[in-house]
Amino acid sequence: MTGVYFAAVRVIGLTGGIASGKSTVARLLAEHGAPIVDADQLAREVVAPGQPALDELVRAFGRGILDESGALDRKQLAARVFADAAERRKLNAILHPRIGALTAAALAELRAKGAPLAVYEAALLVENRIHLGLDGLIVVALDEPRQRERLAARDRLTDAEVDARLAAQAPLADKLAAATWIVDNNGSLDDTRAQVASLWEKIR
Numbered sequence: 001m002t003g004v005y006f007a008a009v010r011v012i013g014l015t016g017g018i019a020s021g022k023s024t025v026a027r028l029l030a031e032h033g034a035p036i037v038d039a040d041q042l043a044r045e046v047v048a049p050g051q052p053a054l055d056e057l058v059r060a061f062g063r064g065i066l067d068e069s070g071a072l073d074r075k076q077l078a079a080r081v082f083a084d085a086a087e088r089r090k091l092n093a094i095l096h097p098r099i100g101a102l103t104a105a106a107l108a109e110l111r112a113k114g115a116p117l118a119v120y121e122a123a124l125l126v127e128n129r130i131h132l133g134l135d136g137l138i139v140v141a142l143d144e145p146r147q148r149e150r151l152a153a154r155d156r157l158t159d160a161e162v163d164a165r166l167a168a169q170a171p172l173a174d175k176l177a178a179a180t181w182i183v184d185n186n187g188s189l190d191d192t193r194a195q196v197a198s199l200w201e202k203i204r
Helices: 022-031 039-046 052-061 074-081 085-112 144-155 159-167 172-178 189-203
Strands: 010-016 036-038 117-121 137-141 181-184
Touching: 010 022, 010 172, 022 036, 022 117, 022 137, 022 189, 036 039, 036 085, 039 085, 039 117, 052 074, 052 085, 074 085, 085 117, 137 172, 144 159, 181 189
Parallel strands: 010 117, 010 137, 036 117, 137 181
Antiparallel strands: none
16 A cells, blocks of 8 residues: 555655544644545445445444444444454455545545645554655654543543553554654644644645
């Protein structure tokens, strides 16, 4: 997922630990005019009712991953895959190629519109070594106690569930080691906004 995959447009990656504030930084970058390609949003499109990926997920994991309307119950699926590395690999094998294809299409569309660059927001850029094919990497940093607190509150998780989700991602230190730029999200929103404004001037 490097090289030709990102050849359509100059791409800056945006990543960080779960619940670290990636979406906030993406929104602030968008306010400066940065086109954002959001891998999580593309993942939602891939598994929408009627999409082949949803049928494949049901075959792989059973109908218990669907809610009453027949849509994917993301929390139910997450509970399964974060507890089992083999199940995560099965999920990734189904979703990642499809998300990759949508990402390539989105980047090609931006290039056709004359966009000089795009920001690709995704959780596992370092884990999947996708960052090696990018033109730079922004890592959003948040201290683990705050990260745990935000994650538990946001997704209504138990301590054990928080542990499982954190264990499924690379340590923050690994992401920071791969970073071109770092946004420290431990302060106020105004602090983060000021860092993003300065960062955007450097990236442009």
